[in-house]
Amino acid sequence: MSQKLEVWQRGPSPEFITVLQPIAHALLQAREEINEYMQHFPVELLWLRPANMASVGFHLQHLSGVLDRVFTYARAEKLTDFQFEQLYEEGKDSTEGYSINALVERFNKQVDLALQQLKYTDEAILGDYRGIGRAGLPSTVIGLLFHAAEHTMRHVGQLMVTAAVVKEKH
Numbered sequence: 001m002s003q004k005l006e007v008w009q010r011g012p013s014p015e016f017i018t019v020l021q022p023i024a025h026a027l028l029q030a031r032e033e034i035n036e037y038m039q040h041f042p043v044e045l046l047w048l049r050p051a052n053m054a055s056v057g058f059h060l061q062h063l064s065g066v067l068d069r070v071f072t073y074a075r076a077e078k079l080t081d082f083q084f085e086q087l088y089e090e091g092k093d094s095t096e097g098y099s100i101n102a103l104v105e106r107f108n109k110q111v112d113l114a115l116q117q118l119k120y121t122d123e124a125i126l127g128d129y130r131g132i133g134r135a136g137l138p139s140t141v142i143g144l145l146f147h148a149a150e151h152t153m154r155h156v157g158q159l160m161v162t163a164a165v166v167k168e169k170h
Contacts, residue, residue, distance in 0.1 A: 006025075006029055007025045007026075007028040007029040007032065008021075008022070008025040008026075008029070013025070013028075015119050016115075016118055016119060017121075017123050019123060019126065019142070020118050020121060020145065022146075022149065023118060023145050023146060023148070023149040024115060024118055026149035026150070026152065026153050027067075027111050027114055027115060027118075027148075027149060027152060028111070028115070029153070030063070030111065030152045030153055030156045031107070031108060031111045033156050033160065034060075034063070034104060034107055034108075034156060034159070035104060035108070037159065037160055037163055038060075038100050038103075038104050038163075041056070041100055041163060041167075042167070042170070043099065043100055044170075045163075045166045045167065045170055046098065046100060048166045048170070050162060050165045050166055050169065053158075053162060054091070054158065054162065055162065056159055056162050056163050056166065057098060057103065058090060058091050059155050059156075059158055059159035059162065060100075060103035060104065060106075060107060060159065061086070061089065061090045061091070061103065062090050062091075062155055063107050063110075063152055063155050063156070063159070064086075064103075064106045064107045064109075064110045065083070065086050065087055065090055066148065066151055066152065066155070067107075067110045067111065067113075067114050067148055067152060068083060068086070068110055068113075069083055069087070070144050070145075070147060070148040070151070071113070071114050071117055071144075071145075071148060073130050073131070073132050073133075073139070073144050074117070074121075074130060074141050074144040074145055074148075075117070076128075076130055114148065118145065121141070121145070125141050126140065126141050126142040126145075127140050127141070127142065128140060128141050130143075130144055132144070
């Protein structure tokens with residue numbers, strides 16, 4: 001039986017410079033996994049918090065939000081009021097106004113935007129300073145881009161475990 005290869009095992013993506021390949025691969029892998037794991041996921045389980053851990057709904061919100069915010073900082077831009085509203089909304093476990101499809105599509109769109117930004121990121125700026133948040137915490141373009149990828153994959157893993165646990169219990 002043939003097993004599906006992970007994105008990084010499929011070879012380079014020619015639209016990204018070599019140093020950004022791992023970031024692109026991680027984001028593409030995250031998108032594939034989220035879309036697969038959320039197919040047929042029961043909406044009534046979206047906000048359950050097993051062992052008081054974060055819900056699947058939170059992870060879906062956070063995945064989109066963190067990509068948006070970190071890539072904004074990588075562009076040396078400040079967060080907008082809308083981004084702050086979305087940040088405030090994360091973790092407000094509520095079924096009001098949310099569908100799984102809408103949350104997954106929001107994530108897919110954010111991955112598309114991130115990949116577009118990666119595609120046009122000049123290697124010469126990767127070491128450039130970028131301040132994070134109101135405090136201007138120090139980072140670099142490459143530091144932010146890498147963090148976005150690893151943070152995304154961390155939450156994908158947490159989402160997958162939480163989804164499995166709540167489906168098993170219900």
